[in-house]
Amino acid sequence: MGTNKKILQRGIHKIILKGKEQGTIMKKSVGAKTLLFPTPVLMVGTYDQVGKPNLMNAAWGGICCSDPPCVTVSIRKARYSYANIEKHKAFTVGIACESKMAEADYVGIVSGRDVDKFSVSGLTPVRSEVVDAPYAAEFPVVLECRLLHTFEIGVHTQFIGEIIDVKADVEVFGEDGQLDIMKIKPLIYDTSHKGYHGVGPLLGKAYTVGKELQS
């Protein structure tokens, strides 16, 4: 290692392939940026200090533990949802979907300090009966979370929520009784061009397509 790469000029790296493929690959440095693909479109539901339901749009998050089942969302201190989570020690995570793209985007444009986002967007707030947080009925899947940990990282604080229950619309289950991603139609956020994409068809099964390479 180390011998198969040559820095040709500032930011361009020529790599000689030594594996299955022949030839070279040219990689360009783009600096220290948050470029990950894909990122999710998470609808974070909270109650504010007086109990008004709020919803924000977060792309910085994901599953972080299988047991206890946990999801993380990172939120800036300046965001209205920040103090909401601190007060109620709970939040929900709705999965934004294609048919609710405008609503999902809207809650990321305005602040709950200024408006009642549920009222303006026409979404229906529902009080979780397992945690002290609301969710929007119109999103097909929702994770109801109690705050487990709060980690300060930098401009973002990471909230880790233990998933107490997941609720999903009866229409998004497959015939096998499991959630069907092609019925959920979750949005994907492209951090590079700030665009929303859909999910394409199944390409292969995990723990299966790689078996052909086993020696």
Next chain:
Amino acid sequence: MGTNKKILQRGIHKIILKGKEQGTIMKKSVGAKTLLFPTPVLMVGTYDQVGKPNLMNAAWGGICCSDPPCVTVSIRKARYSYANIEKHKAFTVGIACESKMAEADYVGIVSGRDVDKFSVSGLTPVRSEVVDAPYAAEFPVVLECRLLHTFEIGVHTQFIGEIIDVKADVEVFGEDGQLDIMKIKPLIYDTSHKGYHGVGPLLGKAYTVGKELQS
């Protein structure tokens, strides 16, 4: 809130919509599960205790801070990569892509304790010149990270890496000089059916499609 939902039977919730849409939604409880859509397919590159490069497949992770730019991956203690990250205080995160689906899956099936995954899969290990970790040349985008924090959550430990540089193949940049998700063709992991999916076309621009709802 609270009045618009009725638990009809164990696990089925009937919600009367009070927003823009009319009618009812039936939601079903599926329990405390790690069901988030989408999750990524992250190729975590590390050196082991004797400097052998290794690669693992992680779906539990995502961006967790904008400044410093950070990415998180959650790894079980039993995984070979765990001690590698602890020793070298560094890892890389490659973005698995459609054309390398078999390789991405393969590194999630076998352990670096037993085999040299790079050698068997035919991937080319490249030593990062900014952190003490390798990456596979064949994945189109790679984040080079130094370990910033280690958080014990449960069966998974969360490693937070500060992104020192991002390198991407010259072919995956658009005409505007930015990374193009449709050229990267990242894989999406479906946690429900354990399948790999592609990314669909652009559906709308963020901070734009929601403006129509602003009052």
